[in-house]
Amino acid sequence: MAGRITALVMPKWGLEMREGRVAGWLVEEGARLEVGTPVIDVETDKISNAVEAPDPGLLRRKVARDGEMLPVKALLGVLAEADVPDAEVDAFVAAYEVPPADDAGEDEGPAYAWAEVDGIRVRYARRGPPAGVPVLFLHGYGGDLGNWLFNLDAVAAVAPVIALDLPGHGQSDARLPGASLADFAAFVAAFLAKIGVDRVHVVGHSMGGAIGAQLALDHPARVVSLALIDAAGLGAEINGDYTGGFARATSRRELKPVVEQLFADPTLASRRMVEDLLRYKRVDGVGALLDALQGTLFPNGRQADTPGLRLGESDAPLLVVWGAQDRVIPAAHAAQAPRRALVEVLQGAGHMAMMEKPGEVNTLLKRHIGA
Missing domain, CATH: 2.40.50.100 (RNA polymerase II/Efflux pump adaptor protein, barrel-sandwich hybrid domain)
Incomplete structure (x- = not known):
């Protein structure tokens, strides 16, 4: 039946x-x-x-x-x-009976794991089958692995997945390996070595996309393919009111209109989301490191480095996905990807395309990884 x-x-x-x-x-x-x-x-x-x-x-x-x-x-x-x-x-x-929460097929092992890399303790999660090349998810500025809540299980149905809280973000230590994209790419390569993973498909959002592009350039043997979602690193323009406003905001009243800029539909910036971000920003050291990142990566409302424009030097298959209504990084940057890239611009999505159009993004990711 x-x-x-x-x-x-x-x-x-x-x-x-x-x-x-x-x-x-x-x-x-x-x-x-x-x-x-x-x-x-x-x-x-x-x-x-x-x-x-x-x-x-x-x-x-x-x-x-x-x-x-x-x-x-x-x-x-x-x-x-x-x-x-x-x-x-x-x-x-x-x-019909609701399976128990601890059903063997639901969650295998603890939700999170921890690794210490170069003296920085970072949180990460692993899901999916034991065999195959893992898919590494890298979040953006001020984000964490929770930004992939609609994507991890879907992609884990076809490949192992690893989602990382980058240094200074989420529940990882409030310390940076350095503030440049090269510093973060070197850290990610060291993290992969630490957990015994040689090669990955990289999926990067916003700042995480720029880090992924830098990883493909500096450590090409590590990157099987690259998917960039509303990524930094493909042009100089960026919304300085967003990056600066996020770094400066100290109250819900200040932060909510900033976070609303992430979405085509501002109502998706829920109270819980804003409260979680405020809680993160109040951790000792986070304010200073956000300032350091903004000053290095996005000085004066511009992107200081554009590794995505150099991806013609890489042989890794490339997928570029953008929300057409992105108010943080212009969707026009998608057209600046290398000619070999598969480019998809999604209507009705802003900067958080993987949260706003998860079905479409997941279909694109699974097709890209399978190819």
Whole structure:
């Protein structure tokens, strides 16, 4: 019976998500769905997003109710073709049980690991199959590995993944290996050596994209392929009001309008997101290191270095993804990528394209890595 029916379930977005609230259905029962069709909006304590159809079919049952708080893997709805009898659908709903949170297939091992590299302790996470070339995710300025909450599990379905809190970010030590892109690239290479990984597919967002480009130039044997998402390093222009405002903000009132610039839809800058960023910024040493990074990488509202423009020297396959409404780094920089790059500009997304258009970004990443 299960082979004829697809369960639409509460997703697990990020390593710490345990439940989500149903914000509203986007389609009616009986609607024909294709893979990737947005079906239902779900809110977490960090962000809201649409759950997409995992398979084609008809939406035969809405099980979850608007406003309901449900655990990860809870049944939201049922997809099946018209030739599946109603009684079979009803029996599937009645028999469905939410897998336990510690189900062996859900989380293998601890959520996070730690490594000390050149005297700096950094947090990272590993997911996915044990074999294959890992995909290394590098976040941007002021971010952390949680920026990939919509992407890690999707990519881990086809390859091992590693997500890192860069030095001075997230829960890693509030220390820098140096403030230049070359310093960070050398640190990432040393980190990979520390955890016993020789080669990776690199996925970098914003500053993390520039670090990934620098890694491909300075340590080419480490980089199998490179995917840049709204990346720094492909042009000189950058929104200095954002980088400077982020470094200077000390209150929610100051930080919220800055964070809103990250998204095409400013309402995605949730209260929890702003509070988490304020908590990070209040860690001893973080203010000084953000100032140091901004002064070195983005002085006077310009990008000091553009390693992405030198990627013609690299043989690594290159994917460039940009949000068309990016207000931090102009989407026009995508056209400045090397001619061999596959370039995709996504409408309706800003600087956080991997969070705003996760389905499209994940499809592009899996295709790029598989190729």
